[in-house]
Amino acid sequence: xxxxxxxxxxxxxxxxxxxxxxxFDGSRLQVLLIERGIEPYKGRWAFPGGFLQMDETAEQGxxxxxxxxxxxxxxxxxxxxxxxxxxxDPRERVITIAYYALVRIQEVQGxxxxxxxxxxxxxxxxxxxxxxxxxxRDATRKLRERIHFKPxxxxxxxxxxxxxDLQMLYEAILDVKFDRRNFAKKMMHNELxxxxxxxxxxxxxxEAQLYAFxxxxxxxxxxxxxQIEF
Amino acid sequence: xxxxxxxxxxxxxxxxxxxxxxxFDGSRLQVLLIERGIEPYKGRWAFPGGFLQMDETAEQGxxxxxxxxxxxxxxxxxxxxxxxxxxxDPRERVITIAYYALVRIQEVQGxxxxxxxxxxxxxxxxxxxxxxxxxxRDATRKLRERIHFKPxxxxxxxxxxxxxDLQMLYEAILDVKFDRRNFAKKMMHNELxxxxxxxxxxxxxxEAQLYAFxxxxxxxxxxxxxQIEF
DNA sequence: TCAAAAGTGTTCTCCCTACACCCATGG
DNA sequence: CCATGGGTGTAGGGAGAACACTTTTGA
Numbered sequence: 001x002x003x004x005x006x007x008x009x010x011x012x013x014x015x016x017x018x019x020x021x022x023x024f025d026g027s028r029l030q031v032l033l034i035e036r037g038i039e040p041y042k043g044r045w046a047f048p049g050g051f052l053q054m055d056e057t058a059e060q061g062x063x064x065x066x067x068x069x070x071x072x073x074x075x076x077x078x079x080x081x082x083x084x085x086x087x088x089d090p091r092e093r094v095i096t097i098a099y100y101a102l103v104r105i106q107e108v109q110g111x112x113x114x115x116x117x118x119x120x121x122x123x124x125x126x127x128x129x130x131x132x133x134x135x136x137r138d139a140t141r142k143l144r145e146r147i148h149f150k151p152x153x154x155x156x157x158x159x160x161x162x163x164x165d166l167q168m169l170y171e172a173i174l175d176v177k178f179d180r181r182n183f184a185k186k187m188m189h190n191e192l193x194x195x196x197x198x199x200x201x202x203x204x205x206x207e208a209q210l211y212a213f214x215x216x217x218x219x220x221x222x223x224x225x226x227q228i229e230f
Numbered sequence: 231x232x233x234x235x236x237x238x239x240x241x242x243x244x245x246x247x248x249x250x251x252x253x254f255d256g257s258r259l260q261v262l263l264i265e266r267g268i269e270p271y272k273g274r275w276a277f278p279g280g281f282l283q284m285d286e287t288a289e290q291g292x293x294x295x296x297x298x299x300x301x302x303x304x305x306x307x308x309x310x311x312x313x314x315x316x317x318x319d320p321r322e323r324v325i326t327i328a329y330y331a332l333v334r335i336q337e338v339q340g341x342x343x344x345x346x347x348x349x350x351x352x353x354x355x356x357x358x359x360x361x362x363x364x365x366x367r368d369a370t371r372k373l374r375e376r377i378h379f380k381p382x383x384x385x386x387x388x389x390x391x392x393x394x395d396l397q398m399l400y401e402a403i404l405d406v407k408f409d410r411r412n413f414a415k416k417m418m419h420n421e422l423x424x425x426x427x428x429x430x431x432x433x434x435x436x437e438a439q440l441y442a443f444x445x446x447x448x449x450x451x452x453x454x455x456x457q458i459e460f
Numbered sequence: 461t462c463a464a465a466a467g468t469g470t471t472c473t474c475c476c477t478a479c480a481c482c483c484a485t486g487g
Numbered sequence: 488c489c490a491t492g493g494g495t496g497t498a499g500g501g502a503g504a505a506c507a508c509t510t511t512t513g514a
Binding site: 003004005006007008009010011012013014015051052054055056058059081082084085086093095097145148149227229 | 233234235236237238239240241242243244245281282284285286287288289309311312314315316323325327375378379457459
């Protein structure tokens with residue numbers, strides 16, 4: 001028997017999922033990349049991903065790959081684009097369904113491929129394998145768009161955080177600067193944040209108020225849709 | 231030789247494109263559907279679409295299908311989601327890359343399948359084949375989201391139109407009502423519209439000003455990004 | 461004593477909103 | 488003369504933007 005045992009009347013492309021993993025280190029937006037160990041593009045960095053199995057959805061596949069390669073379980077992922085250029089993989093025709101993931105950088109333990117995985121600040125990413133440069137640009141743009149409709153900080157910040165953390169996150173994603181007081185007013189306005197009774201000493205200079213997200217409000221907003229202006 | 235001549239080491243899904251075609255009749259948002267002539271779901275309505283060929287991108291495939299089935303050439307299309315449920319097609323595993331198209335209803339001539347094609351108001355669409363009900367819901371939601379970042383009217387209105395046409399379009403897409411004067415002010419604000427020296431008599435009651443889109447501004451906005459608040 | 465970080469309020473401006481009357485036409 | 492549709496302006500409120508000083512601590 002031939003090793004090629006799955007036969008079709010018409011040619012079929014291979015289907016993979018790729019996952020752009022965003023994290024936030026407190027001041028900059030970061031992306032998790034994996035160094036390729038095989039040709040093509042051996043030695044180049046790329047997004048974790050792999051072939052879609054026949055009994056799983058693309059979302060399940062992306063989550064499976066994510067877990068295998070970062071140890072993350074049940075991360076927040078969102079599909080944003082499918083790439084289909086016939087020549088995007090030099091070996092054969094491969095289309096890839098691209099997701100982005102928002103994870104807490106602290107929680108990434110590293111999986112089987114940990115040795116080859118590394119965080120890069122978003123503006124210091126080297127040239128990537130395949131069409132992953134383009135995928136990264138698109139993922140970043142989609143993230144910027146969706147931040148207007150979803151309180152994305154939920155997924156990138158620890159459970160408790162300071163107002164400054166939140167502001168740094170928005171500034172990192174949108175690449176803008178805000179006035180501290182105006183930003184706090186705007187964020188407090190929609191009742192999505194809860195001011196906790198706790199404080200921390202983020203620097204040895206001064207005590208800072210801690211906040212958490214209001215999960216009830218968040219779910220309500222996910223239902224009804226909402227909008228934050230920037 | 232077997233008729234199944236394309237063989238792979240691992241199973242591959244089939245890949246199709248489907249296209250949700252939106253049009254605007256002057257008062258309501260409409261969708262173009264095609265009645266299926268074969269099983270499964272024979273007699274049900276579905277979006278035009280078909281198998282991706284090995285030498286074309288998904289976008290090219292969607293445009294090809296669109297032309298074959300509606301006669302439309304070079305329509306505005308945008309990919310919005312890929313559907314991968316293993317059971318979404320009862321025959322075999324098929325994933326579909328979904329696009330929406332924005333077209334001028336007047337320009338749809340009907341192609342080979344014209345006899346089986348029909349426009350439906352968006353809120354009077356019957357139960358569709360496969361998972362197309364869900365695809366339609368998603369397409370509508372994405373359209374509503376993207377209208378905040380793109381002046382979608384460009385593609386749905388004729389070259390010259392009245393302010394009322396534009397308002398009806400936004401009201402149909404967003405399912406809201408606007409004040410006539412406030413709407414006009416808002417739209418004139420960003421210089422995207424050009425007030426023409428022409429008028430028409432949309433009803434026999436009163437003459438109405440004609441407008442056109444400012445293509446230079448439009449391209450500038452596409453570069454820099456922009457936002458319309460509603 | 462100086463630098464760094466956080467807490468705090470007010471003013472101004474602009475945009476959005478709500479709202480009403482007039483005019484021209486066809487029936 | 489009446490119904491329909493389109494054209495036009497204003498006043499008020501609310502949110503965003505700009506802006507400075509104080510306090511605490513460690514170095």
